[in-house]
Amino acid sequence: MEYREEEYLMLSGIQHYAFCKRQWALIHLEQQWQENVHTVSGELLHRKAHDKFSFEKRNDVLITRGLPVHSRELGISGECDVVEFCCVEDGITIFGHKGNYRPFPIEYKKGKPKTSEIDILQLAAQALCLEEMFSIDVPSGAVYYGEIRKRENIEITAELREQVRKMLTEMHELFQRGYTPRVKWSKACNACSLKDICLPKLGKAGSVSHYIDTHIREETL
Numbered sequence: 058m059e060y061r062e063e064e065y066l067m068l069s070g071i072q073h074y075a076f077c078k079r080q081w082a083l084i085h086l087e088q089q090w091q092e093n094v095h096t097v098s099g100e101l102l103h104r105k106a107h108d109k110f111s112f113e114k115r116n117d118v119l120i121t122r123g124l125p126v127h128s129r130e131l132g133i134s135g136e137c138d139v140v141e142f143c144c145v146e147d148g149i150t151i152f153g154h155k156g157n158y159r160p161f162p163i164e165y166k167k168g169k170p171k172t173s174e175i176d177i178l179q180l181a182a183q184a185l186c187l188e189e190m191f192s193i194d195v196p197s198g199a200v201y202y203g204e205i206r207k208r209e210n211i212e213i214t215a216e217l218r219e220q221v222r223k224m225l226t227e228m229h230e231l232f233q234r235g236y237t238p239r240v241k242w243s244k245a246c247n248a249c250s251l252k253d254i255c256l257p258k259l260g261k262a263g264s265v266s267h268y269i270d271t272h273i274r275e276e277t278l
């Protein structure tokens with residue numbers, strides 16, 4: 058099965074969904090967003106990485122920033138912070154450049170490595186997009202962490218690929234149904250940029266737009 062372009066979800070939503078399904082729905086279904094210090098500094102780091110239209114060559118490596126990517130099979134589109142095209146024997150050709158290349162995506166994060174797989178899942182989704190677009194295996198990539206100024210190489214394993222596919226199938230299903238999952242309070246709520254909108258301690262909150270509609274109706278009756 059292939060998704061139509063109008064059905065594509067944002068690739069970056071994978072990190073929200075992996076963090077909390079409700080957070081993803083509030084942002085991507087209900088267009089609720091709230092800046093906090095984490096989102097603002099993360100955005101600044103991404104802007105630096107996405108220094109658009111830059112393209113440079115360092116030794117045998119071609120480096121692109123802000124490369125738009127998509128996958129018809131997964132129904133997603135987005136941008137890769139950085140993709141290094143590394144010289145290999147059995148790679149793809151790139152117009153204007155000698156040799157053969159294999160893409161190596163690098164995702165920029167402002168913090169340090171997390172105990173969860175959130176950052177890695179987003180990187181795996183980028184690798185799957187690059188594989189589909191360039192018809193070449195992308196067996197690995199990296200996550201660069203701004204706080205420790207270090208990049209961690211990641212193998213895009215079969216398990217990671219399966220996890221991304223499963224997650225995206227669920228996300229498409231929720232998106233089509235327009236369903237916002239209910240609150241499940243966890244420690245993650247303390248660091249959530251949407252906690253003042255979501256009101257996790259109220260416990261049974263459903264869709265924010267439904268809540269607002271109901272209360273406006275009550276007040277105008």
Ligand code: SF4
Nearest residue numbers: 077080246249252255
């Ligand atoms: S406050 Fe908690 S339940 Fe609500 S969106 Fe954030 S992480 Fe999810």
